[in-house]
Amino acid sequence: MTAARSRRCLQAAVLLWAALSPWALALAAAAVPAKLKAAPAPVATGPMSKVEDATMFRIYYGQSFKVIKNSGDGKSYLLMQNTSKMASKTRYCTGRIKSFVIPLANFSIDTTTSPVSFFELLGVIESLKGITSNQVASQCVLQSYTSGNAQLVNRTDAQTLSQFTAHFISDTDEDRGCNFAAYVPLEEDAPLQRAEWIKYLGTFTNSEGRANTVYDAIKTNYLCLSKAAANLSTRFKPIVAWIEFTQGMWTFVKESYTLQYVTDAGAETVDATITNKRFNSSDPEDMDNFHAILCTVDVVIDQTYALEPAEYKLATFLENINVSQDSCYSFVSNRSIWRLDKRIGASGTLDWYDGAISQPQLVLGDLIEVFFPTGNYTTIYFRNLAKEEGVTEIGPEMCARSISTPMEPIILPCE
Numbered sequence: 001m002t003a004a005r006s007r008r009c010l011q012a013a014v015l016l017w018a019a020l021s022p023w024a025l026a027l028a029a030a031a032v033p034a035k036l037k038a039a040p041a042p043v044a045t046g047p048m049s050k051v052e053d054a055t056m057f058r059i060y061y062g063q064s065f066k067v068i069k070n071s072g073d074g075k076s077y078l079l080m081q082n083t084s085k086m087a088s089k090t091r092y093c094t095g096r097i098k099s100f101v102i103p104l105a106n107f108s109i110d111t112t113t114s115p116v117s118f119f120e121l122l123g124v125i126e127s128l129k130g131i132t133s134n135q136v137a138s139q140c141v142l143q144s145y146t147s148g149n150a151q152l153v154n155r156t157d158a159q160t161l162s163q164f165t166a167h168f169i170s171d172t173d174e175d176r177g178c179n180f181a182a183y184v185p186l187e188e189d190a191p192l193q194r195a196e197w198i199k200y201l202g203t204f205t206n207s208e209g210r211a212n213t214v215y216d217a218i219k220t221n222y223l224c225l226s227k228a229a230a231n232l233s234t235r236f237k238p239i240v241a242w243i244e245f246t247q248g249m250w251t252f253v254k255e256s257y258t259l260q261y262v263t264d265a266g267a268e269t270v271d272a273t274i275t276n277k278r279f280n281s282s283d284p285e286d287m288d289n290f291h292a293i294l295c296t297v298d299v300v301i302d303q304t305y306a307l308e309p310a311e312y313k314l315a316t317f318l319e320n321i322n323v324s325q326d327s328c329y330s331f332v333s334n335r336s337i338w339r340l341d342k343r344i345g346a347s348g349t350l351d352w353y354d355g356a357i358s359q360p361q362l363v364l365g366d367l368i369e370v371f372f373p374t375g376n377y378t379t380i381y382f383r384n385l386a387k388e389e390g391v392t393e394i395g396p397e398m399c400a401r402s403i404s405t406p407m408e409p410i411i412l413p414c415e
C-alpha cells in the first residue's frame, strides 16, 4: 500500500468515525494532521468483522485502530493496536469514549451477570485472569479457576479490577472504571443477533477471523435447521405455552427472542392478546381462565425460576398450576412439559444464560425435538419434566480441552 493510499484510508476511517459521532469531530481535527505527518508504523491488518444481524453495535476499521459503537451503553470503544504510535500516546475515558490497547494482554469478566461462552469460542480463556463469581456454567472456565489461571475478584472493587487490561460487564449500570467494557447480547431481540456479539468481543483480541468463522458456522446451521422445521410444520404446527410463575402469578414469557425461537422451530405461541393476561394462582376464577387456555396447547415450557433446579419436578409444576397428573391436558397425556434448566453450574446458574446465547443453533435443535419428537436426539438445554428428566451439573472435571484451545461450536446434522 502506498503512503498516499494508506493516508486516504486512514483519513476515510477517521472521517467515517467522525461522521458517526459529532463529538469525534474536534478530536479528529486535532489528531489527524499529526498522524498524517508521521507515517504510521505498518500494522498487520488481519481479517475484519462486519455486522450482519445484530442491531446494537457497529465496527469501523482504521489503519491501526478500530472503533466499535455500542448502543447498549451508548459508548464508542477505540481499540488501538499495541504496535501503533497512537497506543502509547492516547487514552480516552469519558462518558462517550473509552480506549483500549489491543490485543488485550489479559482481562476479567463479571461472571455474575455476563456469559463467558463467547470467549471460549474465541479461544481466549487463557487470558481470562479474573472472574467475579465461580458459579459459572462452563466446565473449562471452572477448570481455569481450579487450576489457578483465573482468580476470584470482588466485582465492586474497581481498584482491584483496574489491574486487568479490560473488565467485561454486561450490566451497563455497573460501569465503574476506565477499563470496563460492556457487551449486551441479551438486549438483542433475536437468537442470531445475540450470537453475533462474538464479533464484538473478537475485536478486542484481534480474533476477527475466528469470530467470523464461528458465527458463519452457527448461522448456517441455524438457518438450515429452521428451514427443516418449517418443512415439518407444514403437517402439524404445535401450539406452545411458554410460561412462568412468579409471586403467585402465572404469566406468559414474551421476550422477543423466545418467540423467535418458537417460530423458527416450526411452532406457534399462544395468541398475543391472551399472553398479556396474568393469572393469580390463588384466585379460582383466574385459574379457570388459565386452564382453559392451557387446554388449547400442545407443549408447555415452564421457565419458572427455581433456587434449586434439580428439585423442580413434575409434581412442583402440577401443584403450581393446580392440576392433577391424570388431567386431560394434552401436554400432560402427551408428556410434553419442559424446562430450560437442564445444564446448570454450581448454585443453579443456568447455562441457558451463557452457552445457549452464543450457540443458538443448539437451542433450536432442542426445540425442534421438543415440538417434533423423534426420540433420537438428546436435548442439551431442555429437560422433559413430564418424563422426570433431571439436570446435568457442570463441573471443572468435565473440561475436555486445554484452556488455550478454542471451544468448537457444535454443528447439528442438517441436510
Ligand SMILES: *[C@@H]1O[C@H](CO)[C@@H](O)[C@H](O)[C@H]1NC(C)=O
Pocket (backbone or CB within 6 Å): 082, 083, 102, 103, 105
Ligand atoms: C503486542 O501484542 C502481541 C500479542 O499479545 C505481543 O506479542 C507483543 O509483544 C505486543 N507488542 C507490544 C509492543 O506491546
Ligand SMILES: *[C@@H]1O[C@H](CO)[C@@H](O)[C@H](O)[C@H]1NC(C)=O
Pocket (backbone or CB within 6 Å): 105, 106, 129, 163, 164, 165
Ligand atoms: C495484565 O496486563 C497488564 C499489561 O501487560 C499488566 O500490567 C498486568 O499486570 C496484567 N494483570 C494481570 C492480572 O495479569
Ligand SMILES: *[C@@H]1O[C@H](CO)[C@@H](O)[C@H](O)[C@H]1NC(C)=O
Pocket (backbone or CB within 6 Å): 154, 155, 156, 157, 158
Ligand atoms: C468488595 O469491595 C467493596 C468496595 O471496595 C467493599 O466495600 C466490599 O467489602 C468488598 N467485598 C468483599 C467480599 O470483599
Ligand SMILES: *[C@@H]1O[C@H](CO)[C@@H](O)[C@H](O)[C@H]1NC(C)=O
Pocket (backbone or CB within 6 Å): 227, 228, 231, 232
Ligand atoms: C420436506 O419434507 C418432505 C417430506 O415431508 C421431504 O421429502 C423433503 O425433502 C423435505 N424438504 C426439506 C427441505 O427438508
Ligand SMILES: *[C@@H]1O[C@H](CO)[C@@H](O)[C@H](O)[C@H]1NC(C)=O
Pocket (backbone or CB within 6 Å): 247, 248, 249, 280, 281, 282, 283
Ligand atoms: C391473588 O389473589 C389473592 C386472593 O384473591 C389476593 O389476596 C392476592 O392479593 C392476589 N395477588 C395478587 C398479586 O394480585
Ligand SMILES: *[C@@H]1O[C@H](CO)[C@@H](O)[C@H](O)[C@H]1NC(C)=O
Pocket (backbone or CB within 6 Å): 281, 282, 283, 284, 285, 287, 288, 322
Ligand atoms: C385447585 O383445584 C381444586 C380441585 O380442582 C379446586 O377445588 C380449587 O378451587 C383450585 N384452586 C384454585 C386456586 O384454583
Ligand SMILES: *[C@@H]1O[C@H](CO)[C@@H](O)[C@H](O)[C@H]1NC(C)=O
Pocket (backbone or CB within 6 Å): 298, 330, 334
Ligand atoms: C400427541 O402425540 C401424538 C404422537 O406424538 C401426536 O400424534 C398427537 O398429535 C399429539 N396430540 C396433541 C394434542 O398434541
Ligand SMILES: *[C@@H]1O[C@H](CO)[C@@H](O)[C@H](O)[C@H]1NC(C)=O
Pocket (backbone or CB within 6 Å): 374, 376, 413
Ligand atoms: C438417528 O439419528 C442418526 C444420526 O442422525 C441417524 O443416522 C439415524 O438414522 C436416526 N435413527 C432414527 C430411527 O431416526
